[in-house]
Amino acid sequence: MATAVAAPWRRTFLTLCAAQAMAMLAFGMALPFLPLYIQELGIADPREAAAWAGVMSACGMVVMATVAPIWGALADRHGRKAMVVRALFGGGAVVALMGLARTPLQLLVLRTVQGAFSGTVSATRTLVASVAPAAELGFALGTMQTAAFIGTSIGPLLGGLIADRFGYGIAFGSTGVLLAAAGLAVLLLVREDFTPPAPAAAGTAGGLRGVLRLVLDVPGLAALIGTLFFVQAGMNAIGPILPLFVQSLLPPDATDVAALSGLMLGATAVTSAVAAGVAGKLGDRVGHERLLAVCAIGGGLLYFPQALVTTPQQLLLLRACLGVFTGGLFPGVMATIALRSPASRRGLIFGVTATATALGNAAGPLVSAWVAGAYGLRAAFLVTATALTAAGVWVAIALAPRGPRKPR
Numbered sequence: 001m002a003t004a005v006a007a008p009w010r011r012t013f014l015t016l017c018a019a020q021a022m023a024m025l026a027f028g029m030a031l032p033f034l035p036l037y038i039q040e041l042g043i044a045d046p047r048e049a050a051a052w053a054g055v056m057s058a059c060g061m062v063v064m065a066t067v068a069p070i071w072g073a074l075a076d077r078h079g080r081k082a083m084v085v086r087a088l089f090g091g092g093a094v095v096a097l098m099g100l101a102r103t104p105l106q107l108l109v110l111r112t113v114q115g116a117f118s119g120t121v122s123a124t125r126t127l128v129a130s131v132a133p134a135a136e137l138g139f140a141l142g143t144m145q146t147a148a149f150i151g152t153s154i155g156p157l158l159g160g161l162i163a164d165r166f167g168y169g170i171a172f173g174s175t176g177v178l179l180a181a182a183g184l185a186v187l188l189l190v191r192e193d194f195t196p197p198a199p200a201a202a203g204t205a206g207g208l209r210g211v212l213r214l215v216l217d218v219p220g221l222a223a224l225i226g227t228l229f230f231v232q233a234g235m236n237a238i239g240p241i242l243p244l245f246v247q248s249l250l251p252p253d254a255t256d257v258a259a260l261s262g263l264m265l266g267a268t269a270v271t272s273a274v275a276a277g278v279a280g281k282l283g284d285r286v287g288h289e290r291l292l293a294v295c296a297i298g299g300g301l302l303y304f305p306q307a308l309v310t311t312p313q314q315l316l317l318l319r320a321c322l323g324v325f326t327g328g329l330f331p332g333v334m335a336t337i338a339l340r341s342p343a344s345r346r347g348l349i350f351g352v353t354a355t356a357t358a359l360g361n362a363a364g365p366l367v368s369a370w371v372a373g374a375y376g377l378r379a380a381f382l383v384t385a386t387a388l389t390a391a392g393v394w395v396a397i398a399l400a401p402r403g404p405r406k407p408r
């Protein structure tokens with residue numbers, strides 16, 4: 001009987017891993033090149049292009065943050081598979097349309113709309129957490145993160161090559177096709193044994209007050225959500241300006257800026273994939289909270305020398321080293337959240353964590369774009385280094401295990 005039970009969940013799990021890898025590959029083919037695409041649409045000044053890219057990322061993430069708990073609550077009521085399919089097909093359609101944009105304003109509107117329909121990572125994590133046995137939950141979420149990093153490692157390089165040779169419109173259109181293919185695979189191959197909750201149970205945690213009560217009732221969840229925000233802000237702050245920074249390190253007549261930028265992002269993702277593969281087991285051994293703090297502090301410290309590089313080779317080496325720490329961040333924190341959360345409310349809780357992640361995604365690029373515009377591209381690395389290092393210190397303090405108080 002154990003084999004009969006195990007086989008279906010593993011098939012579903014492997015399908016979701018493949019779909020997640022394909023989704024992250026697809027998004028990596030297009031979204032990292034927004035600053036360069038904006039320049040092609042008429043914003044020639046790099047600082048102004050960085051500002052546009054920051055606003056676009058912020059708008060999309062703010063919308064995603066707003067709707068994530070709603071999608072999560074719907075997942076608890078109607079099933080988690082439907083939310084994965086929605087995110088893949090919806091996100092794919094909007095990104096494909098972004099390839100047809102003719103002005104920065106059109107691109108801004110579409111990037112904002114995309115935030116309402118995407119959210120593949122949160123939706124897939126929720127489904128995996130609902131089908132995986134509790135004893136293998138950390139392994140499953142860690143492997144999912146590895147799959148995401150594998151996709152992220154290939155996507156920017158592939159997208160950069162396509163953009164350099166065929167244009168950014170083709171890169172965005174290819175992203176839409178791949179996301180639709182991943183959605184079709186989930187629709188046809190993934191099985192979910194979902195039992196809708198009773199109407200009374202479904203409404204017990206509704207509304208903002210119910211969400212806040214749920215967050216406060218789960219031990220350590222509030223601290224973990226705050227950690228996700230600051231870590232995500234620090235990790236994604238460089239996204240809108242990295243292609244422009246790479247461009248500044250190259251000769252004025254260089255023609256492979258997009259491909260080299262993709263290589264930078266891909267190198268970080270490759271080392272992150274390797275780190276994520278072992279983070280779950282290491283976290284079980286030394287404690288997920290401790291590992292999270294070490295990875296956040298280490299990642300923050302590695303941003304300082306990136307502000308001082310003078311060649312693309314130096315930046316590539318530091319970005320690859322950075323991935324060792326960023327890869328260890330998310331498997332531990334998501335496994336901790338899943339294991340501490342009631343199974344019937346995981347959709348909502350993962351939706352709340354997606355809100356924190358999206359707000360961090362919005363705040364980081366927006367702040368870095370403003371800093372880059374006001375003080376230069378290198379200053380954004382210094383601000384990111386400070387924020388991520390501070391987040392690691394806060395994690396170490398907020399989530400440190402506390403023993404029983406000594407009697408007075």
